[in-house]
Amino acid sequence: GSRLILALDLVDVGRALRMAQDISPHCFAIKVNWPIILHAGPQIIREISRFSRVICDLKLADIPNTNRLIVERVRELGAWGVIAHSFVGQDSLRAVVEAAGDMKVFSVVAMSHPGASDLLNRFHDMLIDISMKAGVYGFVAPGNNEAVLRQIRARAGGMKIISPGIGAQGGDEVSAVAAGADYVIVGRKIYQASDPVKVAMEIDQRLSMML
Ligand code: BMP
Numbered sequence: 001g002s003r004l005i006l007a008l009d010l011v012d013v014g015r016a017l018r019m020a021q022d023i024s025p026h027c028f029a030i031k032v033n034w035p036i037i038l039h040a041g042p043q044i045i046r047e048i049s050r051f052s053r054v055i056c057d058l059k060l061a062d063i064p065n066t067n068r069l070i071v072e073r074v075r076e077l078g079a080w081g082v083i084a085h086s087f088v089g090q091d092s093l094r095a096v097v098e099a100a101g102d103m104k105v106f107s108v109v110a111m112s113h114p115g116a117s118d119l120l121n122r123f124h125d126m127l128i129d130i131s132m133k134a135g136v137y138g139f140v141a142p143g144n145n146e147a148v149l150r151q152i153r154a155r156a157g158g159m160k161i162i163s164p165g166i167g168a169q170g171g172d173e174v175s176a177v178a179a180g181a182d183y184v185i186v187g188r189k190i191y192q193a194s195d196p197v198k199v200a201m202e203i204d205q206r207l208s209m210m211l
Pocket of ligand 1: 057142186
């Protein structure tokens with residue numbers, strides 16, 4: 001299977017849906033974030049779920065009850081997975097896991113932007129411990145920060161790691177998987193290309209040759 005997760009951060013909803021359909025045979029899942037959800041409405045989760053796994057990247061970071069209310073709705077809409085922050089604490093994250101049911105929960109334990117190194121990325125060990133105690137399925141960790149990604153892989157055992165930061169943020173898909181990512185999350189490198197399907201297929205092929 002593919003190790004590519006498409007980050008569908010397009011705000012042109014028609015184009016986003018066509019691209020999701022065209023690329024879905026070449027990717028493991030499609031990640032939707034606030035930009036597309038705010039333009040298309042939450043039903044976009046249901047629509048894409050008809051032909052692909054959908055990871056709902058809401059980066060939940062609230063008290064347990066609010067997290068629960070949000071995740072229950074995401075589940076009704078048919079998402080395959082949901083992303084939550086872990087820095088808010090074990091109870092908030094556990095509320096996500098409990099409300100998720102069959103959905104996979106990924107917690108953010110480090111981030112890919114330069115500013116993350118000032119604070120968040122110093123605490124990935126603690127955030128992994130909180131996440132494991134809460135019962136998450138996997139982690140979001142930076143695919144453009146090899147040192148941090150390797151440390152997270154070492155502590156994560158066999159748990160799944162999904163990694164953004166590829167392409168537009170400087171990372172490389174093969175290097176990220178070599179450093180411990182199970183799946184790479186790629187947005188602009190694909191959807192800003194003149195031939196997005198071709199770029200997605202190339203990434204998929206490069207990664208499949210690593211096995
Ligand atoms: P792009 O490949 O265009 O840089 O997009 C990356 C995607 O991953 C975006 O949806 C972004 O919100 C998300 N992301 C990230 O870039 N870094 C993180 O640390 C966590 C993320 O979820």
